[in-house]
Every structure is written in structure tokens, then in C-alpha cells.
Amino acid sequence: MAVPLLDLTGQYKQIGNELEAAVVGVLASGRYVFGPVLESFEHNIARYCDAKAALGVASGTDALILSLKACGVGPGDEVITTAFTFFATAEAVSNIGAVPVFVDIDPVTYNMDPSKVPQKITPKTKALMPVHLYGQCADMDALNTLAKKYDMVVIEDACQAIGARYKGKRAGALGDTGAFSFFPSKNLGAAGDGGLITTIREDLVETIAMLRVHGSKQRYFHHFLGFNSRLDPIQAALLDVKLKYLDDWNEKRRENAAYYNQLLGDLKGVEIPVEKDYNYHIYHQYTIRVKGLRDRVIKALEENQIGCSIYYPLPVHRQEPYAYLGYGPGSLPETEKAAAEVISLPIYPELTHSQQDEVCDVIRQVVTKAAR
């Protein structure tokens, strides 16, 4: 039995009728940009995240770019972030003319290590951009304390963390702004690209709203340079339907993670994910570490038609566009070690225990064979 890394058709089978009705409703309404369907979704997701406001944009990448702009980050400023993330995190910083400064990760959570932040702060530092990697929040109390002390804004890259909680509070309400992605593979996925910015700061709402419409409040009168970055009502309609199911789906992912933990927890050489006791992890990815045997495990999984992936094989500081920053090999040791050892396994809500048994049997075989 093949086990894909992700299968979105199961979700469609579950709620397809509802999704189709939502799309048809928008088509019939004649409102294809902005309008009540988008506003309703924004209202619901702001409430879901305990944020003051939520504003739809065209992608998670744009959510990061517009957040940085709204917070006044610009050319020459430095933004402290992590290199163990999807490329877009740093790309957003660079595309507004600022410079990403990479700190190493905590090897247990894969998130920004707050203890390593102070040594990276310079007079040019303007913002902290932690990533809630794989769906588990970074240590936000420690990061917010630093932000206050050194006068930095905090932009959460919450693209993988919708519904995650830190000490009871939702991702997206833990910094000045939160950036979300509705890329189809995310826990709340659109039928195409989409993104959203949450904020707990009333004073940022109007600026963000203007940034997504060419810096205008009233049509054809422009106060600053902005973007064309909107979340389509068709996507908002789909997402509003799916939002009702999100908590159940996230719970299902957590159950699947717990089952994997049970199957893999005693395997020597395999490290299962660690959920900090103050976190509610939503397992966008279920990521294990395999020391030394990764290539063999991946090969065996592939031979058995089991999907897996490496997030991320080449950390951002080692990517071509960042060669100019001069981070040599070994400059972020925990990031580089993680990039060499992680494997993400199928974890979507519709995954069955027998599929998980199969995944773990293959891994167990490789690991026990190597130990003999």
C-alpha cells in the first residue's frame, strides 16, 4: 500500500459539497475582489487567533513583506531570523532592502534560540522574525523580552503554525504581526495561493490595509507605495468553510504524531519530535532525526512507495543568494546538523494507523539492520 507524503483528496471527499457551494456563492455574487465574503473570513480568523485584526493578502511571502513594511522596516535595517526555514522568510527581508541576520536554532525545537540573539544585535537591528517551524511556536516570552529591551518589532512567521498555541495564546497574537500562508499543503490550505496578516496592534491595521492596495485608502489617491496583494473571495470562501474543521484536523494530526511517537520512541538512532510543555504543536510536519542513516531510511521509504521529505536540506545561509553574507560552513552548527539529519513523514489528518504502521516498519527495519 502506497503512503503519500500528503493527500489532499481525502479532505475534498469529506467536505467537497460544502466547498463547492461556497465557491458557487462567490461566483454568483459578482464580487471577485474584497467584499463581504473576505471580510467574514477575516473576522472569523481574527477571532480564532485572538488578534485585533486579520487582513488577507496574496501569499505567506507577501504577509511577511507587508508586515515588515507596516512595521517600518526598510533598506539597510537588519532583521534577526533563522536559517532553518523555508527560503521565503529571509527572501521577504531582502526584497524590502533589509538584511537577514541568522541566529542558530535550538536543536530540540528547531526554532530560534533566544540565548543566541543578543550577540547578533547591532545599532541597525530593527526586527526579530522567529519562525514557528513545523507547527510549534518559538519561545516567544524570551524573544519578546529581548524585543522590548532592544527596541525591536516582532514579526511571527506563523506560516506553518495556524492554530498552534504558546502558553495558551495562539500563534499570530504573540508578536506585533503574524504572517500566515494558505498554500495548499499548509494545515489550512486554499485551492491555490493565499496568505494573511494578523496583528494585535490597532495602529498597524490601516497601514497594512493600504499596503495591499497600492498605498491607497480611497481609490486612485495614493499615500505611499504599496502592492497589489489580496486574498481572493473565492479562496476566502473555501478557507472559511475549512476553518470550522481546522481544530479537528489539528487534533487528528496530534493523534497521529502521538501514534508515531509510540511506534518510534524506543528506536535507537531515531529522535522523535519534542513538544515543549508550554506549547500546543499542530504538526504541520512530523519530523524525526536520524543520525548517520538518513540516506538509507529515505531510500527504503521510497522503495516502499512511502512519501517523505527533507525540510530543509540546504539552510538559507548556505543558499546562493546569501553567499555574499559570508556565513561559512559551521557558522550555524545546530542548523547545519539538523539539515543533515531530519526527515518529515506523512502526518495529514486522514492518515490511518495501518499506514503509520507501514511507515514505521520500514524505518525499524533499516535501523535495526544497521545496528546488527
Ligand SMILES: *Cc1c(COP(=O)(O)O)cnc(C)c1O
Ligand atoms: C509556506 C511558508 C512561507 C511562504 O508562504 P507562501 O504562501 O508559499 O508564500 C513562508 N515561511 C514559511 C516558514 C513557510 O512554511
